[in-house]
Amino acid sequence: xxxxxxxxxxxxxxxxxxxxxxxxxxxxxxxxxxxxxxxxxxxxxxxxxxxxxxxxxxxxxxxxxxxxxxxxxxxxxxxxxxxxxxxxxxxxxxxxxxxxxxxxxxxxxxxxxxxxxxxxxxxxxxxxxxxxxxxxxxxxxxxxxxxxxxxxxxxxxxxxxxxxxxxxxxxxxxxxxxxxxxxxxxxxxxxxxxxxxxxxxxxxxxxxxxxxxxxxxxxxxxxxxxxxxxxxxxxxxxxxxxxxxxx
Numbered sequence: 001x002x003x004x005x006x007x008x009x010x011x012x013x014x015x016x017x018x019x020x021x022x023x024x025x026x027x028x029x030x031x032x033x034x035x036x037x038x039x040x041x042x043x044x045x046x047x048x049x050x051x052x053x054x055x056x057x058x059x060x061x062x063x064x065x066x067x068x069x070x071x072x073x074x075x076x077x078x079x080x081x082x083x084x085x086x087x088x089x090x091x092x093x094x095x096x097x098x099x100x101x102x103x104x105x106x107x108x109x110x111x112x113x114x115x116x117x118x119x120x121x122x123x124x125x126x127x128x129x130x131x132x133x134x135x136x137x138x139x140x141x142x143x144x145x146x147x148x149x150x151x152x153x154x155x156x157x158x159x160x161x162x163x164x165x166x167x168x169x170x171x172x173x174x175x176x177x178x179x180x181x182x183x184x185x186x187x188x189x190x191x192x193x194x195x196x197x198x199x200x201x202x203x204x205x206x207x208x209x210x211x212x213x214x215x216x217x218x219x220x221x222x223x224x225x226x227x228x229x230x231x232x233x234x235x236x237x238x239x240x241x242x243x244x245x246x247x
Contacts, residue, residue, distance in 0.1 A: 001025065004065040006051040006081050007072030008035040011097060015069060016041055027060055052080045054088065063089040070096045075103045079111045086112030115142060134158070136213040141206075148206050152216050156196035160216065166190025171211040174204035 001024045005012045008030035016026050020043050027045040028035075036046045049056035051070075062068060068085040070078035078096045085091040096107050098118040107116035117140075134155040138148050154160060160168065165176060165188050179186040180199035186192065194200075204212055 001066045003067045005069045012071035067093045083112040150202050152200045154198045160194050165192045171208045173208040174212045
């Protein structure tokens with residue numbers, strides 16, 4: 001995979017180092033010539049220039065990139081680069097770094113951003129994920145604010161323990177994509193049995209998060225007739241022979 005990274009500071013360099021370790025083709029663009037050859041980035045290609053200028057992106061052959069990552073410390077630069085990469089060069093995927101949380105609302109498809117990475121927001125989510133057992137935690141917003149990656153750690157007294165993935169009628173716009181058990185990832189099948197302490201990862205629309213939260217909450221086991229958040233009824237548990245799992 002060819003990845004163009006704009007900004008060779010600490011963030012951009014860290015991203016490049018990880019991607020190089022996974023054998024990807026990396027090109028870094030930065031205004032400062034002194035960053036070239038930075039230790040730990042052997043094998044990376046370099047281009048000195050202003051990535052907000054079309055001539056620089058043309059010289060980088062951005063149209064051949066699978067992903068463009070805008071990782072500078074300037075939100076204006078990250079937005080402009082994402083917009084140019086998407087609209088002028090047709091790059092399939094753009095990732096934009098959000099430095100100031102107040103600017104988060106601009107990092108969407110209007111500016112050509114497919115995935116916005118807000119470091120403070122991500123750190124907050126990771127802290128919550130570590131301590132909020134039994135609650136749904138949003139880890140990442142995807143597709144310009146329409147979908148999200150969320151995590152749920154199953155409490156040891158949860159009503160879903162002992163059920164198989166296929167027993168549960170998941171919300172229509174939510175998909176279970178991974179189970180983390182004993183530090184090992186599992187690709188879920190309908191026959192996998194949910195256990196206490198499992199970390200469940202879903203890709204879901206943001207609108208469906210409340211329904212997913214109601215399904216997984218401890219109250220669902222004892223309050224089947226109670227409405228969930230904003231009138232959402234807890235999802236039903238199916239009979240084993242009724243396959244409600246889309247995976």
